[in-house]
Structure formats: structure tokens, C-alpha cells
Amino acid sequence: MALRFAAFMALWTVFYYSVPSLHLLTWTVIGLGGVGAVLVGVRRYRPHTPLAWYLLAGAMLTLVGGDTVYNLLTDVFGQVEPFPSVADAIYLATYPLAAGGVLLMVRRRSPLRDRAALIDAVILTTAAALLLWVYIITPTVDNGKQPWLSSAVSIAYPLGDVLLLAVTARLATGGGLRGPAVRLLLLGVLGLTGSDVAYALVRLYGDWHVGTPADLGWVVFYVAWGAAGLAPSMTELTEPVARARHGADSARVIPLAVAALVAPTVLMIESLETDLRDGPVIAVTSALMFLLVLLRLYLAGRQTRELDNRAHTRAMLRELKHRAYRDSLTGLGNRLRFQERAERALARAQDCGGEAAMLLIDLDNFKEVNDTQGHKVGDELLVAAGQRIAGAVRPGDLPVRLGGDEFAVLLSDGATETAAVALAQRLIGVLAEPFRLAGAPVPVRASIGVATSSGGAGGTEEVLFRNADLALYAAKADGKGTWRLFEPSLYEAALQRLALRTGLDRALAVGEFELHYQPIVELQGPPRVAGFEALVRWRHPQLGLLSPGNFVPVAEETGQITPIGAWILRQATADAAAAGFGYVAVNVSPHQFSNGGFVDTVRSALRAADLPADRLTVEITENVFLHEATANALLDLQRLAMLGVRVAIDDFGTGYSSIGYLRDLKFDVIKADKSFVDWIASKKDHERLLRGIVHVAGTMDIAVVAEGVETVEQRDLLRDMGCAYAQGFFYSPAVPLGETSGVRATIEMGEN
Incomplete structure (x- = not known):
């Protein structure tokens, strides 16, 4: 649109010079065309501050008005070169109108003071002012032929040009302007100044006539400002911007360099003449320009330092952000990055009707590696595991380390439950491959919990993570080294565990625990009850009578098993002394055995019950105890033996079942697990294996108790292979203390 306007105005300019008789009409059309173009641009583009453009339109309108009055005076009223006249006042x-409009643009664009741009504008304006002073103002003042009013009006024009040049230079040097509008405004001001200078020179040295080439500057003024108003970039002239960086580009340096050379050039020209009439003015201007250049260099240096500091600060912030979202050990993302990505993924899934999926990964035996081989090897394991996880995920998936030996993977958008399960299966295989650490292969397994937003996570990262954590807990309960997909029943089970956990302390305080006793029967010779195993029960006020499998794992997780176990020891020894049991067997959690102070607890219970130590058997679960076989635990075993307490390995055969441990730890009793006894009557390999255990135990003077005996055939086979004791429903389930004497009498009367 601006180009079409310029072309249209070019045609009218040609018409203006071609038909002198129509100067008044064509000149008015050219002037009003510029005014109309600005008004059309304001209406079309709606700038932020239209008043600035209205002031520019008003400035052009006054110039048109002055031209119209001047042409009327010369063409209609026949005046010859009227000066000064009413036209000059207009x-x-x-x-002031034009300067006011441009200054308003400057204020709107730069609400903060931009000293560098201001100094650049002053340098340019000072150079122009010196030229106007030397070649226009001084000759006009020295011309004694003109009345004082004519001289004053003649001087007013270049002073107005200096004012307009100053504010326009300030606008142009402010930076941040990319469109043509600002360049067109500057071109218009230069055109106006050029014609004003030409007019002043003609007034000094000749006669002024309308229609000369000197009018072209005013034409450029009208056309350039009109085109600026029609350019889309006219809106940016009144929009606030951040402070721009004033670099040393050629578009800025060359004009400033030329301006700085104006004073010495004028001085050189005048020195070639006989009369150096403007020497003081040139000297002052040169000093001012020198000071301005020095100040500009100082500001440029300070701005460079500020920019360098800002760049350094931004680099530090980027580094801090990178560290904030990265795990320093593995280089993977961290919990914060996972949380932010998960929240966005869930939001997109809700918007698009899709689902988000995640995996929670835990290295099952990391603690064992870390404790036995040191933290350095443990860190190597974490790094290697992180690399394997990152190498196994799909493009777009986010692997992170949450902390410790816990990792997670957030699957990319669009992932399904099937894709999450497939990735879990792949990671189980990848992490099952031995890691080479400290020059030796180390087997490591992982448990994985899988959860998706469609599985009940809703729209929150916390619920999705909780569901994956519950699935991971279930995977570990399944035997580790496997994966589980979240299902609502896991959450219900977790709520039940929470209820049990909160009720355990109350149960111990108010006496909701009770002991039931199952008889242990001699197999060789006449049937005789050798002792009873104490089995804890919880009479829950809402859930009824709970077996150990319902609450003991929860108590072990929370550490509440230690006070509960101490109570069981005290109560079982007291009951055994009161009821006259041959001996009583008490199950002991690894937490009790390895936390220290266990032997003192046993000694205290025996003393309080006045029960001989050899009538107490402590049962330690074999497949768990071997992981806790520290020096302190071995010392406790020796102290128990010295005390006279017997120690039994419970559930023998379900863990490592190392003969070496039987030799080194000097156990008194082996309790063969029910899983062996169940099949000895139908599977020869089970019978042979159990027979071998009984034989090996016999050679080491260790008694064997067969658990879970339920049939006559099982009893007879056990008796035949030389097993010393049996325990199971064939004889009796666990019963309250008050029923033990009847059970014992029934068994010893006739076990059939």
C-alpha cells in the first residue's frame, strides 16, 4: 500500500513540474495526500498511541496550509516573494507539532532513559546545527539588508530543522526498529531540512520562485511521511520495547563518524579563507563533540560489561537449571524433572482422551552389593544400571533416577498399557544380566511396578506414582526379580495395611494380641508331645482373629515387630512355665535378632518366667537370616548357646539351605518346610531329598522337625526315615493355652 501511494505521488510530482499553471492545485493534492495517508494508516493499523501520528498529520497539514496561503498571496493577490508573511507563521x-509527535513516539518506545541513544542523537544534531550555523544562520544575521523580523524568521527555519532532526535522530538511534516506517520518517525530515536550507540560501543570494528543484525536499517530506503512515511497521514506533543493545554496526558507526568529522572539516575550509569568522563556534562544537564521543565510548564499555555479566548470569542459570533437572551421579533426569513431565503428560492425556504410563524400578539386592563391596562399587552399579535403563527405553521415554537404587521411566505420549508392560518385561531381562563391577560379574535383579492413568491415576502425578509404588511393592512380595501391573485391589490392600499399621501400637497397649500353641510330637517311640510352638494371633475389633501372615509383614516393615516380639517371648515363656510344656518354640524376626539387645530380652523373659533356658527354642527363618549373618548376629548365637537356649532354622529348604551354615552356626534343630512334606507320599524326589536332609542333620547331631504333617502316610514315612519330630494338623492346629492340656492328652493317648 505504501508503494502504491509513493507511485501515485510521484505521478503528481511530475504533473506539478510539467504544468506550472496548476501549481496551487497539484501542490495542495501532494500535501493533503500525505496527511490523508497518515490518517488512513492510523485507522487501518490502530497504533498503540495514535496521538503521535495525529501530531505528524497536523504538522504536514500546517505545511500544506502555509504553502496554500503562500500560493494565494503570489498567484491570486500578485505579491512578489512575500517574506515574512502569514504563510511563514503557519x-x-x-x-513543534512534528517534534511533539516524534518525541511522543520516543517516550512510548523508551519509558526508561537510554543515554547511549540520546548521545548518538546529540552528536548527529550538533553536526547538523554547526553546518546550519556556519552557512545559514551566521550569513543571515550578518546580512544587513534584511529587516530584523526577516532575519528572525529566516533563522527560525533552521532552528526548527535542528529541533526536528534532534528528536528524529533520537527515535532512529533507539534501536529495535526493523520496519521501513522509521527510515521513511527520517527521510522526510532530511527532505524538509534540505528544502529549508535551499530556501534560506536562495533568500540570501537570490530570488525565490515556486516550482524550482528546491521544492523536491518538501515533496519528499510529504511522500515519505505519508508512506510511513501506510507501512505496517508504523505500529512499532509507539510500542514499548526493552532497552536495546547498541552495538558497533556500520549503520550506526558511519553516521556518527561522519558527524564527528564535520567540525574539523568546516574548520579546514574556513582556514583556507582569509577570515576565520566562526572559529570560536567551531572550537566549542569540536570540544563538545569530543566530550560526547568520550562519554559515548564510556557508555559503550559499561554496556558491554553489563551484557557480559548478563550473559554470564544466563549461562549460570542455564547450568543451574540443568543441574536442577539432572541426577549428578547417573546423568539421567531426576525426581523434579519426572514430576514436571508427568504432570504435563497427564494433562495432555486428559485433553486428548489418551493415557500416561510409568514404570517404577528398584534394584533388589543393591544394598547387599553396597554393604559388601563398598559405596564406590555401589555407585558404579547405579551408573551402569542407569545406562542400561536409558538404552532400553523407547525414543521419547524419560528415564530418571529418583534416589538411592530407585529409578523410573515415564513413557512418551500415546504409550499404552501394553507398551508399558512390554518395556517392563524388557527391562527385567536387561537388568538380570550380570554387571561387571570391580573386575567381577555381579548378579543383580530388579522389581518393577507399572501404572497407567487409565488404571485409576486420574489427573495427578502423585496418584500415578503411588499406583506404580503399590505395584512395585506387590512385585517384591511376589519374590522380586519380576514386574506387576497396578490394579485397584492393590490399593485396597494398601489401605488395609495402613489400617493394620495404625492399629498395631494400640493392639499391643490394650492387649489385643494372644498366643495359640501347636504341639510338636515325638515320632520315634510312643507318641509324646515334646513341646509347643507359640503362634501369635491378633483379635482385631473389626476384622476378627488375624493370623500372623496378615500383620507380621506390616510390623516388620514399620519396626513394630521388635516390641511385639518381646511381648511374645515374655508371654510364651510365662505360659510354658505355667502349663508345664516340655519346651516352647518362639519365632523370631530378623529385625529382633539383628537390632541388638535380643539376648538380653531372652534372658529377661526366662528370668521373669523362671523357665530354664533349655526349655526355650528360638526359631529363625533361614532364608532371611542368612542375609543378616553379621558378626553381631553370630555373636548372639554363641551367647544364646552359652545361655542354654536352643536355636532352630525355620522353613529349612526354602532359602539357600547351605550345609556350611549348618556346620558353622551350630544349630540345634532344623524345621523341614511344609513344601517338602506335602509331596513325600507321592513324589519320590521329595522323599529322597527330605530323607537326605534328615540323614545329614543326624550326622551333625541336629534334630529335625517336619512341619505341615497332615496324613498318616506322611507320618509313617517320616518315622521310617528317622525324623525325630512332627508338627501339623494331623495332630492339632494351634489352640489357645487353655486347650493345650487336652490336646496333649489326646495325642499321647493315641495319635490315630
């Missing part, structure tokens, strides 16, 4: 109103 002309001079152009400059």
Missing part, C-alpha cells in the same frame, strides 16, 4: 507551526 509554516513555523509545523516544527
Whole structure:
């Protein structure tokens, strides 16, 4: 649109010079065309501050008005070169209006003071002012032929040009302007100044006539400002911007360099003449320009330092952000990055009707590696595991380390439950491959919990993570080294565990625990009850009578098993002394055995019950105890033996079942697990294996108790292979203390 306007105005300019008789009409059309173009641009583009453009339109309108009055005076009223006249008063109103409009643009674009741009504008304006002073103002003042009013009006024009040049230079040097509008405004001001200078020179040295080439500057003024108003970039002239960086580009340096050379050039020209009439002015201007250049260099240096500091600060912030979202050990993302990505993924899934999926990964035996081989090897394991996880995920998936030996993977958008399960299966295989650490292969397994938003996570990262954690807990309960997919029943089970956990302390305080006793029967010779195993029960006020499998694992997780176990020891020894049991067997959690102080607890219970130590058997679960076989635990075993307490390995055969441990730890009793006894009557390999255990135990003077005996055939086979004791429903389930004497009498009367 601006180009079409410029072309249209070019045609009218040709018409203006071609038909002198129509100067008044064509000149008015050219002037009003510029005014109309600005008004159309304001209406079309709606700038932030239209008043600035209205002031520019008003400035052009006053110039048109002055031209119209001047042409009327010369063409209609026949005046010859009227000066000064009413037209000059209207002309001079152009400059404050135009300067006001441009200054408003400067204020809107730069609400903060931009000293560098201001100094650049002053340098350029000072150079122009010196030229106007030397070649226009001084000759006009020295011309004694003109009345004082004519000289004053003649001087007013270049002063107005200096004012307009100053504010326009300030606008152009402010930076941040990319469109043509600002360049067109500057071109218009230069055109106006050029014609004003030409007019002043003609007034000094000749006669002024309308229609000369000197009018072209005013034409450029009208056309350039009109085109600026029609350019889409006109809106950016009144929009606030951040402070721009004033670099040393050629578009800025060359004009400033030329301006700085104006004073010495004028001095050189005048020195070639006989009369150096403007020497003081040139000297002052040179000093001012020198100071301005020094100040500009100082500001440029300070701005460079500020920019360098900002760049350094931004680099530090980027580094801090990178560290904030990265795990320093493995280089994977961290919990914060996972949380932010998960929240966005869930939001997108809700918007698009899709689902988000995640995996929670835990290295099952990391603690064992870390404790036995040191933290350095443990860190190597974490790094290697992180690399394997990162190498196994799909493009777009986010692997992170949450902390310790816990990792997670957030699957990319669009992932399904099937894709999450497939990735879990792949990671189980990848992490099952031995890791080479400290020059030796180390087997490591992982448990994985899988959860998706469609599985009940809703729209929150916390619920999705909780569901994956519950699935991971279930995977570990399944034997580790496997994966589980979240299902609502896991959450219900977790709520039940929470209820049990909160009720355990109350149960111990108010006496909701009770002991039941199952008889242990001699197999060789006449049937005789050798002792009873104490089995804890919880009479829950809402859930009824709970077996150990319902609450003991929860108590072990929370550490509440230690006070509960101490109570069981005290109560079982007291009951055994009161009821006259041959001996009583008490199950002991690894937490009790390895936390220290266990032997003192046993000694205290025996003393309180006045029960001989050899009538107490402590049962330690074999497949768990071997992981806790520290020096302190071995010392406790020796102290128990010295005390006279017997120690039994419970559930023998379900863990490592190392003969070496039987030799080194000097156990008194082996309790063969029910899983062996169940099949000895139908599977020869089970019978042979159990027979071998009984034989090996016999050679080491260790008694064997067969658990879970339920049939006559099982009893007879056990008796035949030389097993010393049996325990199971064939004889009796666990019963309250008050029923033990009847059970014992029934068994010893006739076990059939």
C-alpha cells in the first residue's frame, strides 16, 4: 500500500513540474495526500498511541496550509516573494507539532532513559546545527539588508530543522526498529531540512520562485511521511520495547563518524579563507563533540560489561537449571524433572482422551552389593544400571533416577498399557544380566511396578506414582526379580495395611494380641508331645482373629515387630512355665535378632518366667537370616548357646539351605518346610531329598522337625526315615493355652 501511494505521488510530482499553471492545485493534492495517508494508516493499523501520528498529520497539514496561503498571496493577490508573511507563521507551526509527535513516539518506545541513544542523537544534531550555523544562520544575521523580523524568521527555519532532526535522530538511534516506517520518517525530515536550507540560501543570494528543484525536499517530506503512515511497521514506533543493545554496526558507526568529522572539516575550509569568522563556534562544537564521543565510548564499555555479566548470569542459570533437572551421579533426569513431565503428560492425556504410563524400578539386592563391596562399587552399579535403563527405553521415554537404587521411566505420549508392560518385561531381562563391577560379574535383579492413568491415576502425578509404588511393592512380595501391573485391589490392600499399621501400637497397649500353641510330637517311640510352638494371633475389633501372615509383614516393615516380639517371648515363656510344656518354640524376626539387645530380652523373659533356658527354642527363618549373618548376629548365637537356649532354622529348604551354615552356626534343630512334606507320599524326589536332609542333620547331631504333617502316610514315612519330630494338623492346629492340656492328652493317648 505504501508503494502504491509513493507511485501515485510521484505521478503528481511530475504533473506539478510539467504544468506550472496548476501549481496551487497539484501542490495542495501532494500535501493533503500525505496527511490523508497518515490518517488512513492510523485507522487501518490502530497504533498503540495514535496521538503521535495525529501530531505528524497536523504538522504536514500546517505545511500544506502555509504553502496554500503562500500560493494565494503570489498567484491570486500578485505579491512578489512575500517574506515574512502569514504563510511563514503557519509554516513555523509545523516544527513543534512534528517534534511533539516524534518525541511522543520516543517516550512510548523508551519509558526508561537510554543515554547511549540520546548521545548518538546529540552528536548527529550538533553536526547538523554547526553546518546550519556556519552557512545559514551566521550569513543571515550578518546580512544587513534584511529587516530584523526577516532575519528572525529566516533563522527560525533552521532552528526548527535542528529541533526536528534532534528528536528524529533520537527515535532512529533507539534501536529495535526493523520496519521501513522509521527510515521513511527520517527521510522526510532530511527532505524538509534540505528544502529549508535551499530556501534560506536562495533568500540570501537570490530570488525565490515556486516550482524550482528546491521544492523536491518538501515533496519528499510529504511522500515519505505519508508512506510511513501506510507501512505496517508504523505500529512499532509507539510500542514499548526493552532497552536495546547498541552495538558497533556500520549503520550506526558511519553516521556518527561522519558527524564527528564535520567540525574539523568546516574548520579546514574556513582556514583556507582569509577570515576565520566562526572559529570560536567551531572550537566549542569540536570540544563538545569530543566530550560526547568520550562519554559515548564510556557508555559503550559499561554496556558491554553489563551484557557480559548478563550473559554470564544466563549461562549460570542455564547450568543451574540443568543441574536442577539432572541426577549428578547417573546423568539421567531426576525426581523434579519426572514430576514436571508427568504432570504435563497427564494433562495432555486428559485433553486428548489418551493415557500416561510409568514404570517404577528398584534394584533388589543393591544394598547387599553396597554393604559388601563398598559405596564406590555401589555407585558404579547405579551408573551402569542407569545406562542400561536409558538404552532400553523407547525414543521419547524419560528415564530418571529418583534416589538411592530407585529409578523410573515415564513413557512418551500415546504409550499404552501394553507398551508399558512390554518395556517392563524388557527391562527385567536387561537388568538380570550380570554387571561387571570391580573386575567381577555381579548378579543383580530388579522389581518393577507399572501404572497407567487409565488404571485409576486420574489427573495427578502423585496418584500415578503411588499406583506404580503399590505395584512395585506387590512385585517384591511376589519374590522380586519380576514386574506387576497396578490394579485397584492393590490399593485396597494398601489401605488395609495402613489400617493394620495404625492399629498395631494400640493392639499391643490394650492387649489385643494372644498366643495359640501347636504341639510338636515325638515320632520315634510312643507318641509324646515334646513341646509347643507359640503362634501369635491378633483379635482385631473389626476384622476378627488375624493370623500372623496378615500383620507380621506390616510390623516388620514399620519396626513394630521388635516390641511385639518381646511381648511374645515374655508371654510364651510365662505360659510354658505355667502349663508345664516340655519346651516352647518362639519365632523370631530378623529385625529382633539383628537390632541388638535380643539376648538380653531372652534372658529377661526366662528370668521373669523362671523357665530354664533349655526349655526355650528360638526359631529363625533361614532364608532371611542368612542375609543378616553379621558378626553381631553370630555373636548372639554363641551367647544364646552359652545361655542354654536352643536355636532352630525355620522353613529349612526354602532359602539357600547351605550345609556350611549348618556346620558353622551350630544349630540345634532344623524345621523341614511344609513344601517338602506335602509331596513325600507321592513324589519320590521329595522323599529322597527330605530323607537326605534328615540323614545329614543326624550326622551333625541336629534334630529335625517336619512341619505341615497332615496324613498318616506322611507320618509313617517320616518315622521310617528317622525324623525325630512332627508338627501339623494331623495332630492339632494351634489352640489357645487353655486347650493345650487336652490336646496333649489326646495325642499321647493315641495319635490315630
